[in-house]
Amino acid sequence: EIVMTQSPATLSVSPGERATLSCRASQSVGSNLAWYQQKPGQAPRLLMYGASTRATGIPARFSGSGSGTEFTLTISSLQAEDFAVYYCQWKDTFGQGTKLEIK
Amino acid sequence: QVQLVQSGAEVKKPGSSVKVSCKSSGDTFNYGISWVRQAPGQGLEWMGDIIPTFGSPNYAERFRGRVTITADTSTTTVYMELSSLRSQDTAVYFCARERTTQGAHLDYWGQGTLVTVSS
Numbered sequence: 220e221i222v223m224t225q226s227p228a229t230l231s232v233s234p235g236e237r238a239t240l241s242c243r244a245s246q247s248v249g250s251n252l253a254w255y256q257q258k259p260g261q262a263p264r265l266l267m268y269g270a271s272t273r274a275t276g277i278p279a280r281f282s283g284s285g286s287g288t289e290f291t292l293t294i295s296s297l298q299a300e301d302f303a304v305y306y307c308q309w310k311d312t313f314g315q316g317t318k319l320e321i322k
Numbered sequence: 323q324v325q326l327v328q329s330g331a332e333v334k335k336p337g338s339s340v341k342v343s344c345k346s347s348g349d350t351f352n353y354g355i356s357w358v359r360q361a362p363g364q365g366l367e368w369m370g371d372i373i374p375t376f377g378s379p380n381y382a383e384r385f386r387g388r389v390t391i392t393a394d395t396s397t398t399t400v401y402m403e404l405s406s407l408r409s410q411d412t413a414v415y416f417c418a419r420e421r422t423t424q425g426a427h428l429d430y431w432g433q434g435t436l437v438t439v440s441s
Contacts, residue, residue, distance in 0.1 A: 251425025255366075262416055262431035263358075263366065269424025310426045311368040311382060313358075 221246050223307055225314035231322040234297050240317045242290040242307035250286045253308045256301075257316075263306065267292065294319075324348035326355075326417050326432035333438045339405040342435045344417030346398045351375055354420035356428055357391060357402045359413040371420060374400060407439045 222245040232238045242252065250270040255263040265274040267283040270290055280295040294301055302321050307314040329343040344355060356371040370381040374393035381389055390403045400417060415435045418428035 249425070253425060253427035255428075257366075262418075262434055263428070264431075265427055265429045268421070268427040268429075272424055274427075274429060306366055308366075308427065313366040313368065316365045 221248065221309060221312055223309055223312050223314040225305075225307055225317045227317060228315070229318045229320060231320050232297055233322045234299060236297055236322075238294040238297055238301070238319055240292040240294075240305050240319070242285075242292070242314050244288045244290075244309060247287045248309040251309060252283075252285070252290050254283055254292045255306045255308065256303045257306065258303045266305075324350055324419060324430045326350070326419065326430055328415075328417060328432040328435045331436040331438070333440065334407050336408055336439055336441055338407050339403055340407060340437050341401055341403040342415050342417075342437070344400045344402070344432050346400065346419075350419050350430070351393075351395065351398055354422075355391075355393070355400045356418050356420050357389075358416045358418060358428070360416070360434075361410070361413040364413075369402065369415075372400060374398075404437075407437075409439050411437065412439045413437060 224243045226241045252270045254267040257263040271283045282293045284291050304316045304318050306316050325347045327345045334340050351374045354371045354373045357369040370391050372379040372391045379391040393400045417432040419430040
């Protein structure tokens with residue numbers, strides 16, 4: 220069973236700064252990783268798939284990288300609407316989430 | 323335009339069952355539909371999926387025996403039934419369309435259905 224581990228659990232960043240979120244797989248998952256954003260009371264929203272392909276309508280300030288077991292989601296210049304919880308996913312397994320909060 | 327519209331909130335007694343529906347429109351029924359749940363304040367948990375045109379569901383091991391996912395192609399609706407409910411099943415249940423290009427991912431989501439299990 221592959222386990223997805225996200226770090227940190229909580230990340231405090233100021234608006235306009237860069238945020239870097241990590242996701243680690245316990246075994247190689249190739250490039251088959253997705254990222255989601257979830258705001259309170261809402262369904263998750265697909266951000267990235269294939270580790271680095273932005274989903275439809277996702278702003279260019281979101282980027283994904285990595286392969287194998289180490290993956291990164293970067294938000295280049297945080298906007299107010301970006302503060303949320305972020306999840307990574309491989310097949311039927313989600314990471315536990317990273318809460319991105321305003322510093 | 324793809325839309326997934328779920329049935330309304332439910333309150334159930336422990337030991338009973340709940341059946342949540344997910345009405346789809348647009349280009350959905352040729353793809354898999356997954357069910358994902360989220361307990362209060364917790365993360366996302368995949369429960370199972372079905373490709374409606376094929377009809378064979380897959381279930382997460384921890385739910386096998388308690389969950390049943392079915393599809394009605396005539397109404398383009400997918401159902402998730404969870405039995406032997408306990409308080410720990412209190413959660414928001416989401417359906418979502420699956421894509422498999424460049425790895426499995428869920429690109430459209432229903433609005434979620436809150437299921438509360440309480441005596």
